[in-house]
Amino acid sequence: MTRHRLAYALAFLGAGSLLVAVGWWWVVFRTLIGSALLTVPAALPCLAQNSDLCVLAQALCSSDHWLGIRHYDTALFWAGAAITVASAFPILARRAGSAGRVA
Numbered sequence: 001m002t003r004h005r006l007a008y009a010l011a012f013l014g015a016g017s018l019l020v021a022v023g024w025w026w027v028v029f030r031t032l033i034g035s036a037l038l039t040v041p042a043a044l045p046c047l048a049q050n051s052d053l054c055v056l057a058q059a060l061c062s063s064d065h066w067l068g069i070r071h072y073d074t075a076l077f078w079a080g081a082a083i084t085v086a087s088a089f090p091i092l093a094r095r096a097g098s099a100g101r102v103a
Contacts, residue, residue, distance in 0.1 A: 003090055004090070004091075004094060006090075007087050007089075007090040007091045007094075008087070008091065010083055010084075010086065010087035011083075011084060011087040011088065011091065013083055013087075014080050014081070014082075014083030014084030014085075014086075014087055015080070015084055016080070017076055017077075017079055017080025017083060017084075018077065018080035018081065018084065020076060020080075021047070021074075021076040021077040021080055022047065022077075024069065024072055024073075024076065025046065025047045025072050025077075027067055027069050027072075028058060028061055028069055028070065028071065028072040029043045029046060029057060029061070029072070031061060031062060032057050032060060032061060037057075037060065038057055043057065046072065046074075047074070047077055048074055048077055048078070049074060050074055054072075058070065058071050058072060
């Protein structure tokens, strides 16, 4: 696999991880947001951090949804963000290098 393809594969992996993290966050916090115990702006930081509010909100979360998940871990979000950012460097470097070439 070339570096170019590897960079794009990592970009898709990182973006996919971010999408799964947002879905996981939504499954856990959706019931609290829907019941007006927590607003979306108050719950949104819980996507990337574990503040006291986030831990308390997860403690109040019931497992009455079809997946039965009660806790969200920010590690998936940060791993997806790191992979996405890391994959951007070789992609941008290649574009910058090809922009300087004369055809």
